[in-house]
Amino acid sequence: MSVYSMKTGLSSILKAYSPTEREKAKNIAINKVRFEMPKLKGILDAVEAVNEHNNFQPLNEFVAYLREAELSDNDFLRLMSDAHKLINDLSPKFTNLVEALISLPWTKRQPPALQAYAEFYIDIMVAHNKYVQFGIPKLISLWIPADGDAALWPNGSPIEALKTELEAVHRLLDRILTAIPMSFEIVLEAIESKFPYFKKATHVIAGYIHSVLWLIEYKPIFTEFVVQLVLQKLVLLDVNAPRSEIEETDYDDEELEENENAEIFEMDDCPKVGNIFAFLISLTTTDDDVQPMKHPIAHTIDICMEKMFNFLNTKNPNLLNASAEQKLQLNKFWKILLSAFDNVILPSHNTHHVQFLLFYYCSFKNTIAEAFLTSLWDKIKNPNISAVIRQAAVGYIASFLARAKFVHLPVLKYYLKELCNWAHQYIQSCDQYRQNGSLKANIVFFSLCQAVFYVIAFRSRDLTVDRKSLLFLQSLQLSAIVTCNFNPLRVCLPPVATAFAGVTRAYQLAYCHAILERNARRKLATVYANDVATPEETLDTFFPFDPYLLKLSEKRITLHYLQYQASEAEEASVVAGHRSPRRQRKRGDSEMLDDVDDFIVADKRQRNIELARSQEREAQFTYGLSPGFHM
Template sequence: MSSVYSAKTGLSSILKTYSPAERERAKNIAINKVRFEMPKQKGILEAVEAVNAHNNFQPLNEFVAFLKETELSDAEFLRVMTDAHKLIYDLSPKFTNLVEALISVPWAKREPAAIQAYIEFYIDIMVAHNKYVQFGIPKLISLWIPADADVAHWPNGTPIDNVKTELEAIHDLLNRILTAIPMSFEVVLEAIENRFPYYKKSTHVIAGYVHNMLWLIEYKPIFVEFVMQLLMQKLVILDVNAPRSEIEETEGDDDEELEEENEDAEIFEMDDCKKAEEDDLLPMKHVIAHTLDVCMEKMLNFLDAKNPNILNASVEQRLEMNKFWKVLLAAFDNVILPCHNTHHVQFLVFYYCSFKHTIAEAFLTSLWDKIKNPNVSAVIRQAAVGYMASFLARGKFVPLPTLKYYLKELCDWAHQYIQRCDQYRQNGSLKANIVFFSLCQAVFYVIAFRSRDLTSDRKSLLFLQSLQLSAIVTCNFNPLRVCLPAVATAFAGVTRAYQLAYCHAILERNARRKLATVYANDTATPEETLDTFFPFDPYLLKMSEKKISTNYLQYQASEAEEASIVATHISPMQRRKRGDSEMCDDIDDFIVADKRQKITDLARSQEREAQFTYGLSPGFHM
């Protein structure tokens, strides 16, 4: 039998240009020639015999070429696999090329008999010759990856029925291999990581692979820790390549167009709701953000299945859920916490914590243990402070006693730090005391953000008084000087409204000092301000946002604070003179929409508002 590679096709030179039709005709001639000669010899049995008896590899090479180049019918495929199964123990490592060609033949879309023949051969060859596991399992994992053209078969990263049936056979085979060959676990881990699609691949390709990874840990929970950490790593890559500013800019174009349309035509409320629902079904215009959105939706649905509040859960299920929480927390600690300025992936932990108060408390305890541990790096401690503050502020499910407990703990730590540093006369620079300054800003932020809850009754006001906030504000470190202006101004409004501390004089003095520094150096120097981000800022992904919003808290100022803010806002604006502090320009960020509308004619804070984009702003203006 002539080799498919040596079959003459009439091509005189590889440099000569041929039309696609001529190239296809030449290919068919070669394939048809091999197909014609195939039945004249005994195929794989004859090829293997020639090697073992006469060390003649030519028939084997021709048969391998035939397998690679020819689309086998189900009947031919069944015959080849049946014959190959008879040679299981003869296919030693010198037949590696043949075995690799056999397991690479497409099989998942064939008739049941052909699929069963392939599975039997695959399992037996791997068990008989463990060497083949090294390339056999990666071939299997590769079948998880949807083809670029299969977008219609993977709506929102979920396979349609016939694709799901094919994948069931693939996962069943992988499950049986993992059970039969324990050493294959390491190979699976390496293959899963190496074959994860590039982050710029089509949404259905990445989401389809994520779907299969989550499927794997359903029947092999031993992989859950590795898979969750790998998924976190890959989602973080998507997250950082879809910056909040880009998403807002890209998606904002649609909002502007919609507003213009609404100005020209009156839309009934029901029509408006219907259009909003339709918009939610549309993919996000930012391609990577859309991929992240679909993947986050799959992850959140997966977490739903791990909800510890599932009714009638057995003792064993509850133990498994407890283990899963530890895995999720470890993935957060190892992957997300050290990453700066991620926007959405951390909401996986936020969402899981919303299931049960004890889980939320466990998360806060984990953060607090890091914050107060001097052996943990300052970078991680500062990040943990940011997560705790944002979690306490935004988590609608965080009960008031828990909120008060951690405010008390944070303030006690701050008071002890101040006393200790006063005793040893420690350097008061931002860098040397980064954890202290971050913690103070967290206290100011949480009190300002949750002021409605923390000032709702006399008991709560007495609690705030017990925190001795004035001692923190007026200490030698002067923490207000390094806080974000938005946080400092909002906190000052709350403390003034309820006579907890008097911050405005300090803010004015800090502003004058900064101004004096600029004039003294002739040039503007960078202000010493905390590098802060608020990890649970508003969620921007359209599809998966629905699961987050039910447990997400928007800012609501208390009535007394609103009155104080309005008074503070109007008075200086009416009588400001050249050289006065500009701090009052920040106040508009914290006035809720209806209050802001009443003083629009007096406010000149539009430019300042533009500076406080999410990620830099605590979100009080939401």
């Protein structure tokens, strides 16, 4: 009974239908209206009825028929042939008809039908530009794999049959972009708006990225937009797959124990043999041998990163016999990639894997790596850039210098010298004006100091290899930085401070342990004052090139990635009987937490016993994440 009849007391004249009866009546109406009458009259009669008699009923019935019918290749070919004859008559009042025609399934049809569709599509778009607004998004939507087509997209790449279908779509888009220059803006909007939601199935996102990268093969003008858009989407995936979740999901206790046991048999005395062995393993390991990530978003970004690494390989500047034009294009691509890093990755907080695209591309050529470092250093020095970006740049330059095997020692020393000179100048200028010494007011300085400590501790084996290198470290005047009024060690992450203190003590560069002890006592006094927990300030540090956790794509990074190794002098200082067994640790824990004793000279072992208590107190107040001293 309707609301009106309830108010008036009259019974409703409307007959109530059950859902089954309603669906049956709907099917009868569809069969009567959409499959019989329109098919007899056809598109020619429907258009003629509108133009001659202003009668839209046959047209509406024919449009409804097109939206429901399953046409054979012959019917489809005849329909496109008839529609092509009417192109000049299909003015904007026939928008519904044109939209229905170009929405018909066409990619799986025979070549003559494909050709007929393409000719109609191009000619209707050229004749009536208004239809481009929905015509191009219809093409872009064909890039999106269906949810149930995972088997057709192994590791994010289409099988041959599907690749042939996509090729027809891209060929048609190429033609429309050439014929209608105004369509470029519409393509940009459509690509961005059609990008799948980040929680969609892996093959859906990776398949769409596959076509987006395919676009710039025949239309390089889209390169800047595509690279930046894809990085934005990868960052979104990356931040939604936290490192802690990946470790819990994909690295269980048994695997961690296997990794621990494997470390016992590493070829420490034969590093060259070990590197060759690792290289041979990477060659014989296929993608089929790698188990997919259990974390769903991590699996998606793993597949997408593999696709991006393959894409970067096509832009390798070491291509043999590259022409002058190709070299110019590759140089332009590097600038586009660096700009996308500055605009998308650098300002993003807590990404874990996307930044390795820059790491991988820098491994191609030393000049690219040096250009990347120069770009970061210019940002750090520029006081007009926000402190947040400058701090992020410090984290990137420190992590890159520590982890990149392809960064030569002279480059490493150059940037250590530049960083230390900047720190000394900052200390002198602040002493002159007596500025505020808080962490917030001097965040760039404190971040830079920790970066210096981190790089020296991490690369100590290379930086202490001979007398010349030790003289270089002495020239940095590290003691002046450590003992300045800012006391940078108080805000450093404890593993970084402890590791740096061990290196400087071993080579008599600075004496940090007394400062660490004093800082630890101050923290205790602060925490227990008035029974209120107010811990000392600690840097919120980000080490962007910490170990890569994605299983399929990590092979691209392994050969260029530096694992932490203590210096020979520090290793010689270890007294085996005084070392406690290694605790089982998760992947991602600091290497320094296991190897603190490696940084202490044997002849000062007695003092270490006294220092241990203060270090234990200090460890209670560890607020930062791992500084990246990973195996």
